[in-house]
Amino acid sequence: MKTVSTSKSHGGVQGVYSHASEVCACDMTFAVFVPPQAKDGPVPVLWYLSGLTCTHANVMDKGEYRRLAAELGLMVVCPDTSPRGDGVADEKDNWQFGQGAGFYVDATQEPYAKNYRMYSYVTEELPALISANFPADMSRQGIFGHSMGGHGALTVALKNPGRFKSCSAFAPIVQPSTAGWSKPALEKYLGPDSADWRAYDATLLIDDGNRFPEFLVDQGTADGFLNEGLRPWLLEEACEKAGIALSLRMQDDYDHSYNFISTFMDDHLRWHAQRLAG
Incomplete structure (x- = not known):
């Protein structure tokens, strides 16, 4: 692991790091905010998964999480959204696929299977790296994200309910298979059989019996992707049918941007902190 940069913030340290990923077969970059409480021992870990076109830096620069994370004693880990590099397959003219759009799946189709293994990266390789190199209490982990990253957070939590104590999302893609x-993107990464996509679709995971205690979702009513891409009511229907507690908050006049995310970031941090306290 290499340190790209570190900077003191609100008594803690915001760092950016890189490493040679065996899972993604390329160099990967990620950000970690370590709160001041980590001087006294391991602290809870909150994972943030970003959306399409983003890197680790978007939420770090625009998410406004450090002040309250420092107050609450939360470590915030921000992975990249996809593998990167000249040798990584890509569609440079397609912002919804390829580099910047890994969708947190493990690709099975060529030429993507070699590098696009973001599910394994964020659930196995990067957690092992965090555990080995940072004062992280891995028994207290939460996960949240935005848009494509909201999709990732929901699916990761549903598939790993014993690992995560909390999960929330900003404007998630709740049913990416449709x-x-x-x-x-799912077809290119996973193949033409839509049955293979179910493992990365929150609503279908719930239909197939996966469970998580509760979710918090914020969604802006002025989001241009609301009706065609996000459709939170599908998650609401799936959770109601399965008996999963869902707090779906439709926020009037908010869009899909980081202005929306930063507005409700404090609410999400406090929500996670309460569930990670024990």
């Missing part, structure tokens, strides 16, 4: 901007 949404116009994610269905083509």
Whole structure:
């Protein structure tokens, strides 16, 4: 692991790091905010998964999480959204696929299977790296994310309910197997059989019996992707049918941007902190 940069913030340290990923077969970069309480021992870990076109840096620069994370004693880990590099397969003219759009799946189709293994990266390789190199209490982990990253957070939590104590999302893609901007990506990464996509679709995971105690979801009513791509009511229907507690908050006049995310970031941090306290 290499340190790219570190900077003191609100008594803690915001760092950016890189490493040679065996899972993704390329160099990967990630960000970690370590709160001041970590001087006294391991602290809870909150994972943030970003959306399409983003890197680790978007939420770090625009998410406004450090002040309250420092107050609450939360470590915030921000992975990249996909593998990167000249040798990584890509569609440079397609912002909904390829580099910047890994969708947190393990690709099975060539030429993507070699590098696009973001599910294994964020659930296995990067957690092992965090555990070995940072004062992280891995018995207290939460996960949240935005848009494509909200999709990732929901699916990761549903598939790993014993690892995560909390999960929330900002404007998540709740049913990527039928949404116009994610269905083509799943087909390219996972193949033409839509049955293979179910493992990365929150609503279908719930239909198939996966469970998580509760979710918090914020969604802006002025989000241009609301009706075609995000459709939170599908998650609401799935959770109601399965008996999963869902707090779906429709926020009037908010869009899909980091202005929306930063507005409700404090609410999400406090929500996670309460569930990670024990």
